Amino acid sequence: MEYWVILISAVFVNNIVLSQFLGICPFLGVSGKVSTSVGMSGAVLFVMTIATTVTYLLHQYLLLPLGLDYLRTITFILVIAALVQMVEIVLKKVSPPLYQALGVFLPLITTNCAVLGVAILALGLVDASLLKAVFFAFSSSLGFALALILFASIREYLELANLPEGMKGVPINLLVAGILSLAFLGFAGLV
Amino acid sequence: MTVKKKASSLFNMVFALFAITLIAGISLGYVNELTLEPKARARLERKVNALKNVLPAFTNSPVDEAVRLSWEGAPDSLEFYPAMQDSTLVGVAVTGGSEKGYNGTVRLLVGFNPDGSIRNIAVLEQKETPGLGTKMKGEAFLKQFREKDPATFDLRVRKDGGQVDALAGATISTRAFAEAVQQAYEVYRSQMEGRPNQTRKP
């Protein structure tokens, strides 16, 4: 698979949120402000990349040779959980002011199923390599960012709408996601 | 509501985790041992089922005797599965593919009778539009290929001058399908040329 195919596919055609259904919780839950979602996208970009790098190596050079690929799920989740915490510790250690600024700005960097999902999906790429896996993680987080930022802006906008009582909150968010996903079907066949 | 917990000393923590992972490791390893065989069987079955679908009854293990070959114009390797009944070749299953489906790849497994006519076709992979292109899996469509010899049956859509009846509204998928069959047929021909007598030593 070529790199541009991976990119177009992960961002538009098979957007991880809108068509793969990964990371729906933060998508629906934390995307109320555009500036926050931009920041959050940056964080997800890093977390996904580093997580995919580590898990890919772990899988390729430890699990597979040892015949332990059935431990994929449990090892991945442990590694990702610990990794995210490590990043936080390191940040806090090396630069408290930076860490604090992030704390004010970004409510949370969730390790959600998107990170685990992307790590697992990256293993299944056609003629996978580390570089491709990382590039896939990068593209996926771009897709996540696109969906998140679009969605945040629409939600800000809908705050001013006279939504019907029952539609408020989750239903309208799901509906917007649905129509967005419908529109993204137009990208079918680009890759 | 308050439950007495162990204190969070370093030792306690590490020990608790050690114990839990130990148990987890043992049990997972054990379950893996238990399911190793069924898993392999299930994987094999999926292939064999497809093969059974397109081939007559056989006694050998076509999967083990499969030939993989690379083919011009095919991105992945193609597979060639001979089916034998008591060392008589009773049929051959060949994979064939086309990139020209409505949404990309269409991959088929085509079963040939020893005389070169098509016995049956199974769809291995396709991403066509549900309700349109996906109808290629339907009996109504597949029926037209049975017992047709590609040597005489023009594997092109009628619109393009061939003999294949296109799916309604899915000419493109049909073309890709036909192309895949054609490819499988060519692989079949090329492989069979190397086997002049249609039998094989046991």
Place this chain on the structure above:
Amino acid sequence: MGHSSTDQQVYIHQGVVSEISGTTIKVTLDADVHCESCRAKALCGVAESGGKEVEITAAGGPYRLHEPVEVILRKDLGQQAVFWAYLLPFLLMLATLLTTSLFLEEWAAGAASLFILIPYYFLVSRFGNYFKKTFRISLLKPD
């Protein structure tokens, strides 16, 4: 809720004073306002470290323990922090991976790209003063 300032250029977060020692006070930040409405907040996030804290050298008025306060940060600083904390290391990793994979084995290249973060964070810690000056957070008592 989130905003109460008239200046769009700042980011405001609610929190509670959780520790006071001399002139530095610690504020535990409330979960994001949007999480607030989410019923699953308590259950969310596998590796969430719970409440976040910021430490502020306080100016202006005595603060009491558990007092609700507003923490204020300039918005562009937030984006800047994301850049230093996540984007730059990401780019660094990517660059290292790309260059080293030209002449190293895959696993080595991967490891290199991970290890590059060590000197990076070391550098960041060296520049502590710069960050300290840049990322100034202020406190406000909501009335």
Place this chain on the structure above:
Amino acid sequence: MKQTPGPKENFLKGIIKENPVFVMLLGMCPTLGVTSSAYNGLGMGVATLFVLLMSNVVVSLIKTQIPAKVRIPAFIVVIASFVTIVEMVLEAFIPFLYEQLGIFIPLIVVNCLILGRAEAFASKNNLPASVIDALGMGIGFTLALTVLGATREVLGNGSLFGFRFVPEDANTFILFILPPGAFIALSYLAIAFNRLTRKVA
């Protein structure tokens, strides 16, 4: 002021008042991702129910032995183990479902529902209560997924649990078995559920 709920309430709350899908919105990814048919929804629901039940049992049994600070990683290990077991069993014995659910089986690990119940309930309650809680929540989850799957399958494919009740060449709303249909169907089902439960209450 507040009385402790009995086992019946405990069980029912998972199905109605705190339905993990329609009310709590937990585990949205599998909810949306696998429900293109009632069968898949049911399968995913049962798999989740199993993991939830088992991990609630284990967590409630070992709760006193776990220091507070390694609670989460310990729970993760427990949950991930059961997920792996489910994964292996499905692959071995129900390969069709295994293929359909795909990546969402390992993702059961991060389904907030499971960790949430372990953390919020099982780690504080005794075994029977935890079992009931898990059953309630799990069944609530399963029901919701099945209903969503059924809705999508009926609208999108004109069938229910694979039984097609419209003629072969009838037109159905294919959209509902595609990704957008998942969002849209869940959106309106959530409204319907909330209306219904409010009316009942």
Place this chain on the structure above:
Amino acid sequence: MDSILNSVILLTLLGVVAGLVLYVVSKKFHVHENPLIAQVEELLPGANCAGCGSPGCRSFAEKLVGSEDISDLFCPVGGNEVMKWVSEALGKEVAEKDPTVAVVRCQGSCEVRPKTSEYQGPRSCAISALIYSGETDCQYGCLGDGDCVAACSFDAMYMDEATGLPVVITDKCTSCGMCVTACPRDIIEMRPKNKRDLKVYVGCLNEEKGGLAKKACSVACIGCSKCIDACPKDAITIENNLAYIDPEYCTLCRKCVPVCPTHSIIETNFPPRKVKVAPAPDTAGSVTVKPQSDA
């Protein structure tokens, strides 16, 4: 067997490493969440009405826990009962407040107060008050666009379509005071709510001299001071041609009510009088109301 061993080794290794990492995390990220806050929040009614002055129940809980002296903090919705719980939970003194209820101090229905102009624009008291004194000639009375009703989050008010005035449903009113803030005319007052919800108050705010006031509205207080004379407890004062009954001194004897020449004094929920003096218009203050969707 090999596989089991491998898996055990790998997993335990990972487990221990993760355990160590998380141990360090827990050391570094110790959270000082005071459990009291959550506990107090549980006690509060959770209406998030802001009647206490804090934006929501949670921040009120934080305030309660954080402040040393909480005697001037009060949750009007929960009332004394909740404050008592809070007091028990925190071991701090709380103030006890007599329950109050909102009353509408204007009786200027369409019949008694003729419209002299027609307002066109958004139906909001605050907005029309920015433009002029209102559709009638009384610039003190109710504007009738229902900002108070909109502000009430307990459905305790509605607009009476016949009179064009808001009505408080006393049983539902939690005394949160949002309507008082919403009204640009200060029409609404919080008055004590006794057991049977008996009230006596002046239903007018018109500060103009008698004649002018009366011209604008036939039930306006004209400041004639007859009620002062009738009141045995000196509970009534007149300022700017307007009488006010101080609830602290008023004993609800109702002597002032019949003497008012314009019927501007309102009594509610009293048993019928033996001698029927011209009945006060049963507009505002009545509690027997037909439930009605608000305007």
Place this chain on the structure above:
Amino acid sequence: MESQPIIVSASPHVHSDRTSKRLMYDVVIALIPAFLVSVYVFGIPALITTTTAVVSCLLFEYLIQKYLMKTETTLGDGSALITGILLAFNLPAGLPVWMVIAGSLVAIGIAKWSFGGLGFNVFNPALVGRVFLLISFPVQMTLWPMAAEGVGPNVDAVAGATTLGILKEGLQFGETMSTLAPRIPSGMDMLLGFTSGSLGEMSALALLAGGGYLLARRVISWHIPVVVLATMALMTGIFWAVDPEHYANPLIHLLSGGAILGAFYMATDLVTSPVTRKGMVVFAIGIGVLTVVIRLFGSYPEGISFAILIMNAFVPLINRYFKPRRFGSRIKAKIV
């Protein structure tokens, strides 16, 4: 003066005579020529489809307002009428009636009223309805009917596939523009409407006439339609210049499919397009680029519906970043 009290209201006390209702009916008027052409070309089926869409849209609007929203009904404002007409214009003439009704339900119920009705919807209702149908019923939605007997000089060209369909299919299977040329209708036919396609997109000329009317009445500004078409022309022009054998020329692209219908009537929907001129230009460039990308490289022969829907989603962002410049925000005091 005695009889009626004097009116008091805030300034201003005068009002321009443009009303939103009139804007809407101007759009309806502008669509009449195209409608007449389609009735001429397709006959009764066009009439049935359009009537069904309009009636069902109005009906759903009425029912939803009356029974679900429980508000006053505002059928007269013309917006549901336009949605109905434009939905029909995006469907093949003679689509089964129940599908048309389903599309109307999606347009009015899901895309419009779930968001709170006129003015609050983020996505173009008619297009949501159309795309919903396209995805759900691809066969019927791409079954282009033949023209009525004896219509036009070139009956052959009216049968079967659309121009874009012919292009997509042909080029994908190794044909070139020169071998395809005989099957592509002439520019004149496309202008007049003797090709095949959705009900309302037939005649470029009729659509342009209506568009001109809208521009003249200042219902729409030129920014969106002109920039959409210019972007499309530029992009297809580049590809065509590089490889004329594998890419159709810009004229074919502009005159075929829904380019003009989309650019003039759907991308300009006031509710779902940006408010500032700058924003409109960005929005329109986005539509042009996406349309061409989908047409040339995607699965679908025509991409403008998707392009508009995707750009609809960008409108809040565009409105946020392309605000009018505040007076006095950039101080350029030049005191002598």
Place this chain on the structure above:
Amino acid sequence: MLKTFPKGGIHPPENKLTSGQPIRRMGIPKTVYVPIAQHIGIPAEIIVERKDKVTIGQVIARSGGYVSSNIHAPVAGTVTKLDMIVDTSGYKKQCIVIRTDEKDPANAEVPEWPLKSEITLSPEEILQRISDYGIVGLGGATFPAHVKLHIKKDQHLDCLIVNGVECEPYLTADHRLMLEKTDEILVGIRILMHALGVGRAIIGIENNKRDAIERFRERCPKGSGIQIAALQVKYPQGGEKQLVRALLGREVPKNGLPLDVGVVVHNVGTIFAIYQAVQHNRPLMERVVTVTGKHLQAPSNFWARIGTPIADLLEAVGGVPEATRKIVSGGPMMGKALKSTDVPVTKGTSGILVIGEEEASRGEPRNCIRCGECVSVCPMGLEPHLLMNLTEKGMYSHASNEDILTCIECGSCSYVCPSHRPLLDYIRFGKSVVKGLTPKTA
């Protein structure tokens, strides 16, 4: 191409019915009602009592602070009452009621004062005179002129702009004044230039008043530093920020004043009042008022004493017609609708507009269709539809971020909105909340 401001603006029908009507003098009213809050800022303090005899031009209420202004008796007579009376704000306010002494010769109609073009006072004396004689801006805002003319040391001023734009439909008071008092205004400008020490003045006049432009061009002495600029007809060109932008290309910063770009803007009426005060010792006691409306028998321009009941003016044009549905003090775009005709003329009353049924009723508001018309006409570059929405939803801090406070309340947005949204009503309310003047609930 004539000069104008670049962004936004509208062109409502001009309806200048009275531009050919010379300014009439109507008799001295029998009673005048002089409110003490006639200007922006602190109301003046009453210094007379009931039964006091007052002479014409006597100070009857003294400036109540720095941003305030003296108020003079517009007639000679007796104070009969200190009363509350409804003024243009729609509320009752303090006012001084004076019964005219018909016998007092001072009350006789003012003779035409001969032009006095020689400037004898020093700048300080001029400014003192302006302050003492109760001069406030007559362009609408009634901002005390001495405050505006007080230039601090560190402020640089290089141009006086005279606002003869009169962009409001219907109104012709400034137009007539410019035609009839051309020379006086030119002297007034010179007085101000002298007082402020600036060498340059520009009179901005919209091109629909060709005659006034010609007249000024004829009379304006060469080399006086006074320029006459014809402007394209566009509302709200009379707004000072727009006018400064149109004439000088300078943009007054967001929360700034014209002075920040070296300019002071005054209305022609103010200039004439200054001329009268400085050259003829006449405090501000009367002003030009256009009484107009399509249903009126004889729409006219008047010299009206401050305190004259509007009813008197309406009487003078043939009474209030049957069809009247709305009476506006000021022009149709920015004027205030009155509840009754008992309201007196004040320093800020530039016109009385009587509107019939066809224009008086507002259309039923409908949902915003985001057509962006309001955005494109807003001369301040605001997004009125957004501001209204934010106010409606109570998101005041957001509205403040969207610069709600910079709205000049010109009403262009409400004028054009095809959905009849009461945009300005909400924006005005939002502004008052943001400024902290109104409780935060709508």
